[in-house]
Amino acid sequence: xxxxxxxxxxxxxxxxxxxxxxxxxxxxxxxxxxxxxxxxxxxxxxxxxxxxxxxxxxxxxxxxxxxxxxxxxxxxxxxxxxxxxxxxxxxxxxxxxxxxxxxxxxxxxxxxxxxxxxxxxxxxxxxxxxxxxxxxxxxxxxxxxxxxxxxxxxxxxxxxxxxxxxxxxxxxxxxxxxxxxxxxxxxxxxxxxxxxxxxxxxxxxxxxxxxxxxxxxxxxxxxxxxxxxxxxxxxxxxxxxxxxxxxxxxxxxxxxxxxxxxxxxxxxxxxxxxxxxxxxxxxxxxxxxxxxxxxxxxxxxxxxxxxxxxxxxxxxxxxxxxxxxxxxxxxxxxxxxxxxxxxxxxxxxxxxxxxxxxxxxxxxxxxxxxxxxxxxxxxxxxxxxxxxxxxxxxxxxxxxxxxxxxxxxxxxxxxxxxxxxxxxxxxxxxxxxxxx
Amino acid sequence: xxxxxxxxxxxxxxxxxxxxxxxxxxxxxxxxxxxxxxxxxxxxxxxxxxxxxxxxxxxxxxxxxxxxxxxxxxxxxxxxxxxxxxxxxxxxxxxxxxxxxxxxxxxxxxxxxxxxxxxxxxxxxxxxxxxxxxxxxxxxxxxxxxxxxxxxxxxxxxxxxxxxxxxxxxxxxxxxxxxxxxxxxxxxxxxxxxxxxxxxxxxxxxxxxxxxxxxxxxxxxxxxxxxxxxxxxxxxxxxxxxxxxxxxxxxxxxxxxxxxxxxxxxxxxxxxxxxxxxxxxxxxxxxxxxxxxxxxxxxxxxxxxxxxxxxxxxxxxxxxxxxxxxxxxxxxxxxxxxxxxxxxxxxxxxxxxxxxxxxxxxxxxxxxxxxxxxxxxxxxxxxxxxxxxxxxxxxxxxxxxxxxxxxxxxxxxxxxxxxxxxxxxxxxxxxxxxxxxxxxxxxxxxxxxxxxxxxxxxxxxxxxxxxxxxxxxxxx
Ligand SMILES: [Zn+2]
Numbered sequence: 001x002x003x004x005x006x007x008x009x010x011x012x013x014x015x016x017x018x019x020x021x022x023x024x025x026x027x028x029x030x031x032x033x034x035x036x037x038x039x040x041x042x043x044x045x046x047x048x049x050x051x052x053x054x055x056x057x058x059x060x061x062x063x064x065x066x067x068x069x070x071x072x073x074x075x076x077x078x079x080x081x082x083x084x085x086x087x088x089x090x091x092x093x094x095x096x097x098x099x100x101x102x103x104x105x106x107x108x109x110x111x112x113x114x115x116x117x118x119x120x121x122x123x124x125x126x127x128x129x130x131x132x133x134x135x136x137x138x139x140x141x142x143x144x145x146x147x148x149x150x151x152x153x154x155x156x157x158x159x160x161x162x163x164x165x166x167x168x169x170x171x172x173x174x175x176x177x178x179x180x181x182x183x184x185x186x187x188x189x190x191x192x193x194x195x196x197x198x199x200x201x202x203x204x205x206x207x208x209x210x211x212x213x214x215x216x217x218x219x220x221x222x223x224x225x226x227x228x229x230x231x232x233x234x235x236x237x238x239x240x241x242x243x244x245x246x247x248x249x250x251x252x253x254x255x256x257x258x259x260x261x262x263x264x265x266x267x268x269x270x271x272x273x274x275x276x277x278x279x280x281x282x283x284x285x286x287x288x289x290x291x292x293x294x295x296x297x298x299x300x301x302x303x304x305x306x307x308x309x310x311x312x313x314x315x316x317x318x319x320x321x322x323x324x325x326x327x328x329x330x331x332x333x334x335x336x337x338x339x340x341x342x343x344x345x346x347x348x349x350x351x352x353x354x355x356x357x358x359x360x361x362x363x364x365x366x367x368x369x370x371x372x373x374x375x376x377x378x379x380x381x382x383x384x385x386x387x388x389x390x391x392x393x394x395x396x397x398x399x400x401x402x403x404x405x406x407x408x409x410x411x412x413x414x415x416x417x418x419x420x421x422x423x424x425x426x427x428x429x430x431x432x433x434x435x436x
Numbered sequence: 437x438x439x440x441x442x443x444x445x446x447x448x449x450x451x452x453x454x455x456x457x458x459x460x461x462x463x464x465x466x467x468x469x470x471x472x473x474x475x476x477x478x479x480x481x482x483x484x485x486x487x488x489x490x491x492x493x494x495x496x497x498x499x500x501x502x503x504x505x506x507x508x509x510x511x512x513x514x515x516x517x518x519x520x521x522x523x524x525x526x527x528x529x530x531x532x533x534x535x536x537x538x539x540x541x542x543x544x545x546x547x548x549x550x551x552x553x554x555x556x557x558x559x560x561x562x563x564x565x566x567x568x569x570x571x572x573x574x575x576x577x578x579x580x581x582x583x584x585x586x587x588x589x590x591x592x593x594x595x596x597x598x599x600x601x602x603x604x605x606x607x608x609x610x611x612x613x614x615x616x617x618x619x620x621x622x623x624x625x626x627x628x629x630x631x632x633x634x635x636x637x638x639x640x641x642x643x644x645x646x647x648x649x650x651x652x653x654x655x656x657x658x659x660x661x662x663x664x665x666x667x668x669x670x671x672x673x674x675x676x677x678x679x680x681x682x683x684x685x686x687x688x689x690x691x692x693x694x695x696x697x698x699x700x701x702x703x704x705x706x707x708x709x710x711x712x713x714x715x716x717x718x719x720x721x722x723x724x725x726x727x728x729x730x731x732x733x734x735x736x737x738x739x740x741x742x743x744x745x746x747x748x749x750x751x752x753x754x755x756x757x758x759x760x761x762x763x764x765x766x767x768x769x770x771x772x773x774x775x776x777x778x779x780x781x782x783x784x785x786x787x788x789x790x791x792x793x794x795x796x797x798x799x800x801x802x803x804x805x806x807x808x809x810x811x812x813x814x815x816x817x818x819x820x821x822x823x824x825x826x827x828x829x830x831x832x833x834x835x836x837x838x839x840x841x842x843x844x845x846x847x848x849x850x851x852x853x854x855x856x857x858x859x860x861x862x863x864x865x866x867x868x869x870x871x872x873x874x875x876x877x878x879x880x881x882x883x884x885x886x887x888x889x890x891x892x893x894x895x896x897x898x899x900x901x902x903x904x905x906x907x908x909x910x911x912x
Binding site: 043159270272318319320 | 484
């Protein structure tokens with residue numbers, strides 16, 4: 001690799017992929033090291049970690065995310081930080097650093113990680129997936145990605161948004177590279193009490209689907225537009241051709257997953273960003289006379305519209321009289337979703353669905369609602385996220401404008417190799433339409 | 437009309453653990469400001485709480501000594517509010533599944549003994565402290581106390597007088613100190629009480645309007661606050677004035693309670709289960725391990741002192757009131773000290789020395805083995821009582837070795853009677869008038885000569901020997 005050329009390309013990025021770029025890291029990288037970028041909500045020692053927010057524009061933590069430390073120990077070099085939506089609560093259009101544009105068509109949006117990897121700035125990206133949104137952006141941005149079972153990778157060092165279900169994953173141009181990065185960072189960590197004691201992390205599965213029972217999720221197919229649906233059906237055919245048994249299922253309880261996830265995201269998001277109060281670090285208003293004004297103005301001036309709306313919604317669902325009908329109800333739904341999926345996984349190995357109703361959104365459409373849950377795509381990742389399941393995504397099929405559609409494959413907790421096997425098989429299979 | 441006051445208490449006790457509840461910082465809020473602070477307890481993002489098992493153990497111990505049921509599944513909840521001393525803008529506590537429930541504490545007042553019910557005990561983290569510099573007009577925050585472990589012990593509304601409240605707090609403090617749960621020093625804020633109080637007509641079933649006085653940290657203030665608040669309630673009832681259910685503070689200068697700002701009464705804490713903390717499961721084996729490690733509790737100890745050693749009730753109670761004093765006493769007795777003599781020395785000399793040094797019974801340090809040696813010297817008649825006090829003071833103040841000190845300062849009982857004989861002969865020769873008086877039958881004259889001799893011997897003479905020799909010499 002010509003490092004000088006690479007450096008020039010990254011510096012000339014027109015997509016706003018990275019919020020920080022470390023040319024020195026790239027130049028001094030050993031020959032056998034692998035360049036990666038990390039999402040801006042992953043904490044890195046002595047570096048500004050803003051999580052896409054003005055609130056943290058000056059926050060330089062004295063410690064580091066466990067996943068970054070493990071990646072570095074495994075020979076990965078961090079060459080930059082990828083743009084995310086503010087606090088990872090929504091798409092990159094909510095980032096204080098501005099939106100990340102789709103490298104294939106800059107009228108559309110994607111995530112910083114997807115844009116950086118798709119353009120070859122780095123081999124892979126370490127991402128934090130919240131609600132399936134980051135996986136979706138990776139696939140629609142033309143990349144493959146893998147999120148292991150909840151608890152496989154330590155959440156120590158994530159600037160948290162959706163603590164109960166967010167999980168670190170890997171993005172790369174092929175699923176093997178993404179899985180290898182996840183393999184390097186997975187494992188028990190005593191600094192995270194929800195870390196699995198013995199996570200299963202053999203992700204080097206073969207591209208073999210012979211005999212696998214794969215079910216298409218009818219509800220999500222029906223929610224997708226015709227072209228995206230057709231791409232998923234094609235994938236099912238390709239998997240059948242490779243030896244998988246294909247069936248179709250309908251979700252009952254799991255159909256409520258998007259609403260439950262929205263309630264939990266609002267509550268946890270509200271709580272997780274409440275520590276950003278202008279007192280200790282980060283942004284503080286220049287104009288205050290007392291502590292109330294310091295709080296209100298610092299937060300009012302430095303937190304964006306979407307995060308504010310989410311925090312308001314969170315306060316609402318946690319209020320004394322709303323806790324039972326909203327938050328507790330959401331916990332009950334999560335329990336039922338898990339139960340239903342457990343049942344489903346007794347008769348099939350994998351679920352297959354589109355990641356979104358269509359291709360990557362137009363920048364012009366993205367700002368329509370400040371609530372990320374109003375985006376129809378939110379529903380697609382909810383069930384697997386609520387249940388903490390392992391998910392592999394990949395681009396599959398192409399829209400008329402040339403942008404990719406995305407597929408997701410998910411299995412029961414702990415069966416992380418299954419979605420990887422299917423994703424690898426699809427990657428290897430010959431395709432109709434354009435390859436991505 | 438006869439009124440009855442109904443009181444319930446919420447007592448916060450800081451746990452005596454090495455480290456904080458959810459991070460590994462030292463639990464020492466007395467250190468220099470912000471010395472024991474890490475990114476987690478300073479409220480940085482990215483940190484995850486990990487429950488300190490020692491905290492769970494202390495909470496189990498607190499439950500066991502207050503006869504509570506220990507719950508198997510323990511979850512933690514987040515309580516949200518904004519205040520600069522709360523670094524994370526939320527406090528981790530137990531709302532939905534407290535660790536201990538349904539216990540009681542036996543108390544004794546002049547009216548007799550009574551059982552006070554414990555509704556629940558839950559674990560939580562403390563907040564930091566604000567320091568205000570009024571001259572510079574700035575406020576500073578010290579996070580040392582952030583995430584220091586606490587238990588909150590919630591009683592049932594079983595108290596009917598301030599005396600019962602004080603008896604309960606004293607008993608609770610003794611139980612928790614023996615069990616090693618906390619130091620419970622109220623003046624240092626290690627034990628704080630919120631008082632829930634209402635007044636009703638005697639015989640009424642229904643409770644009156646309840647007010648809560650927060651953050652009381654001295655027995656004297658608690659007594660005054662209960663008296664004041666009871667009076668205020670009765671006054672309002674008698675004059676048919678409205679009483680509001682509210683949170684009040686206590687002004688220790690004006691000796692009156694005052695309504696807190698409306699805001700603090702209207703806060704919605706947006707409680708929800710902490711997704712970062714999986715439940716802590718407590719099995720029977722763990723509970724039994726904690727139970728087995730508990731020392732003898734104060735009631736049993738006092739009963740034993742009274743029954744086995746014939747120590748009076750008041751003295752026995754005084755000894756067990758301080759786990760430290762009781763431990764010194766137990767060790768001294770185990771090493772052969774006569775129990776009543778040891779108790780006597782500890783309750784008089786030791787406490788007097790401690791008081792002089794500005795220490796409490798819990799702080800005083802005394803090597804029990806040295807007390808044993810001292811008492812043996814005294815018993816064997818090798819040391820006089822006044823000299824023994826000198827030696828005791830030296831042991832207390834400079835940790836002196838009793839035997840070496842006695843020798844070095846010539847405090848041995850003067851047993852060599854030739855020296856005493858010589859001295860007495862001189863005294864007799866120098867006081868012919870007293871000798872004449874004595875021989876004329878005035879026995880008082882002997883006391884004068886005896887006094888002279890004791891003065892010359894600077895207290896180290898054996899009084900029995902001196903009287904005997906004096907009689908002998910005067911008879912010649
Ligand atoms: Zn700490």
